[in-house]
Amino acid sequence: MNSSDERVAKLRSRQWFGKRDRWGFGHRAWLRAEGFSEKVFEGKPVIGICNSWSELNNCNAHLRQVAEAVKRGVWAAGGFPLEFPTISLGEMLMKPTTMLYRNLMAMDVEECIRAYPLDGVVLLCGCDKTTPAQLMGAASADVPAIMVPGGPMLRGMWRGQPIGSGTDMRRFWDEVRAGRMSEEEWCEVEGCISRSAGHCTVMGTASTMACLAEALGMTLAGAADIPAADSRRLASAEESGRRIVTMALEDLRPSRILTREAFENAIRVDMAIGGSTNAIVHLVALAGRVGMDLPLSKFDEISRSTPVVANLKPSGEFLMEDFCYAGGLPAVMKEISPLLKLDALTVTGKAVGDNLANAACFNRDVIKPFAEPLKTEGGTVVLNGNLAPRGAVLKQSAASAHLLKHTGRAVVFENNEDLIARLDDPNLDVDESCVLVLKNAGPKGAPGMPEWGHLPIPAKLVKAGVRDMVRISDARISGTSFGTIVVHVTPEAAVGGPLAAVKNGDRIELNVPERRLELLIPEAELKQRLAAWRPPEPHYDRGYGKLFLEHILQADEGCDFDFLRGRTAREGGAVGSFRNPAM
Numbered sequence: 001m002n003s004s005d006e007r008v009a010k011l012r013s014r015q016w017f018g019k020r021d022r023w024g025f026g027h028r029a030w031l032r033a034e035g036f037s038e039k040v041f042e043g044k045p046v047i048g049i050c051n052s053w054s055e056l057n058n059c060n061a062h063l064r065q066v067a068e069a070v071k072r073g074v075w076a077a078g079g080f081p082l083e084f085p086t087i088s089l090g091e092m093l094m095k096p097t098t099m100l101y102r103n104l105m106a107m108d109v110e111e112c113i114r115a116y117p118l119d120g121v122v123l124l125c126g127c128d129k130t131t132p133a134q135l136m137g138a139a140s141a142d143v144p145a146i147m148v149p150g151g152p153m154l155r156g157m158w159r160g161q162p163i164g165s166g167t168d169m170r171r172f173w174d175e176v177r178a179g180r181m182s183e184e185e186w187c188e189v190e191g192c193i194s195r196s197a198g199h200c201t202v203m204g205t206a207s208t209m210a211c212l213a214e215a216l217g218m219t220l221a222g223a224a225d226i227p228a229a230d231s232r233r234l235a236s237a238e239e240s241g242r243r244i245v246t247m248a249l250e251d252l253r254p255s256r257i258l259t260r261e262a263f264e265n266a267i268r269v270d271m272a273i274g275g276s277t278n279a280i281v282h283l284v285a286l287a288g289r290v291g292m293d294l295p296l297s298k299f300d301e302i303s304r305s306t307p308v309v310a311n312l313k314p315s316g317e318f319l320m321e322d323f324c325y326a327g328g329l330p331a332v333m334k335e336i337s338p339l340l341k342l343d344a345l346t347v348t349g350k351a352v353g354d355n356l357a358n359a360a361c362f363n364r365d366v367i368k369p370f371a372e373p374l375k376t377e378g379g380t381v382v383l384n385g386n387l388a389p390r391g392a393v394l395k396q397s398a399a400s401a402h403l404l405k406h407t408g409r410a411v412v413f414e415n416n417e418d419l420i421a422r423l424d425d426p427n428l429d430v431d432e433s434c435v436l437v438l439k440n441a442g443p444k445g446a447p448g449m450p451e452w453g454h455l456p457i458p459a460k461l462v463k464a465g466v467r468d469m470v471r472i473s474d475a476r477i478s479g480t481s482f483g484t485i486v487v488h489v490t491p492e493a494a495v496g497g498p499l500a501a502v503k504n505g506d507r508i509e510l511n512v513p514e515r516r517l518e519l520l521i522p523e524a525e526l527k528q529r530l531a532a533w534r535p536p537e538p539h540y541d542r543g544y545g546k547l548f549l550e551h552i553l554q555a556d557e558g559c560d561f562d563f564l565r566g567r568t569a570r571e572g573g574a575v576g577s578f579r580n581p582a583m
């Protein structure tokens with residue numbers, strides 16, 4: 001047997017298709033119902049194309065075309081592609097929040113990879129949660145995997161003005177509420193803000209997670225930011241199809257790529273691109289899948305020493321399409337390369353530093369030089385204090401400078417219903433110096449930790465021209481959000497965190513330079529209030545919701561399920577054996 005035969009003999013799929021017994025017959029014969037000849041079973045690596053395509057998820061609605069490009073590459077490299085679906089998490093339509101279902105999708109991905117005869121997997125993602133869910137599932141299954149993000153939409157254009165998803169929608173909505181934008185203009189914007197297939201056009205969560213997948217080494221270089229409608233998106237998918245066949249034969253698994261160095265690179269990149277606050281939750285969860293603790297302090301440490309160089313909304317001016325044309329993520333990584341672990345291994349089989357050899361920046365307005373960055377510190381900071389003993393986060397790159405040190409009177413909303421009912425009440429006792437507080441919007445409280453943290457400015461203040469206030473909650477915010485918004489307050493109110501004890505009129509201090517978030521009441525008073533606290537009624541008493549409530553971890557632990565963290569003790573992935581069940 002030569003070495004190539006040996007590698008083929010070790011493929012997982014040979015346990016299904018490589019046997020001449022009754023079981024091998026069954027596996028081949030039933031799959032031949034799809035019209036395959038016997039040639040496909042002669043030792044070609046079987047490549048699963050894990051597709052989160054769905055018409056309910058517009059961001060991923062083009063992924064069947066992407067899958068065809070992947071298949072071309074797999075066939076060309078001597079593999080045997082088989083596409084399979086998983087659930088898909090469409091950020092805009094799925095309620096109460098896609099975050100409620102991220103772990104469910106991760107389980108779907110993990111178990112499909114493990115249960116089927118796959119030697120390698122191509123992960124097709126796009127919308128916010130589909131990327132971390134696939135990475136988490138693939139990390140746990142630990143079969144060779146490469147990610148192909150779907151890419152961003154073309155930039156929105158309205159009356160000659162580039163507009164970005166989410167970010168500009170919020171800006172225009174405030175103009176509508178203030179009476180400065182007409183209903184007709186608002187309708188026009190609706191028709192031209194989403195001009196093609198693909199995910200949101202700003203450095204929101206989807207763009208951030210695609211960039212972090214690349215920074216982790218889980219995609220080909222340059223794969224994160226090519227627009228969905230650009231032919232190079234399909235060419236990159238085809239190339240990924242070719243590459244996964246070799247990865248399967250090399251047994252290059254996620255566990256060799258998702259190292260501590262890879263995570264440090266991903267955090268650096270997150271800070272340099274002004275990435276979504278959601279990235280912190282997802283990276284912590286992913287690290288947990290490979291048995292690695294990633295404390296919030298690590299994010300803050302890296303944030304302090306990483307400049308923001310990507311001038312993209314919501315932190316800056318430009319959109320993802322501009323980012324791609326300016327050189328994209330490779331150009332950013334080259335810019336901050338003195339800070340990166342350049343030896344970290346990637347899916348290309350080469351180190352990060354090798355992949356960046358040809359990276360270049362073509363537009364200094366979009367990607368700033370390391371020496372003259374957009375911001376001198378990273379996009380996201382981690383806060384601590386008696387209001388957030390286990391941490392909270394704030395995107396300082398998209399906050400108002402004058403509010404980064406601020407003390408104000410709390411205006412408290414007990415939950416989202418309370419917020420909706422009272423926020424725009426003309427009699428609400430609020431002014432622009434107040435701190436808006438939303439409780440019970442965390443992992444258990446909402447449930448699912450929705451993106452409710454971008455509390456709207458009360459209508460009467462919007463009309464008076466107020467555009468930002470300090471807002472605090474245990475919710476998340478969209479990556480497209482902007483403003484001085486503290487989120488992920490941990491522990492959340494619904495499990496008795498100090499946030500639960502805040503009352504109207506309390507004074508709250510936010511001090512970003514010192515990374516502090518304090519409720520300015522005596523310690524004894526805080527203890528007394530928390531002793532009197534009673535948990536809210538659980539939202540579910542059956543089904544997936546019950547499982548979620550019983551096992552969901554807090555934000556500082558990535559909101560994964562407790563039983564999904566860590567590596568599988570018994571081999572269940574790449575070369576695990578199985579006994580044939582009765583047919």
Ligand code: FES
Pocket residue numbers: 059090091092126127128165199200204206
């Ligand atoms: Fe899918 Fe924004 S709604 S990425």
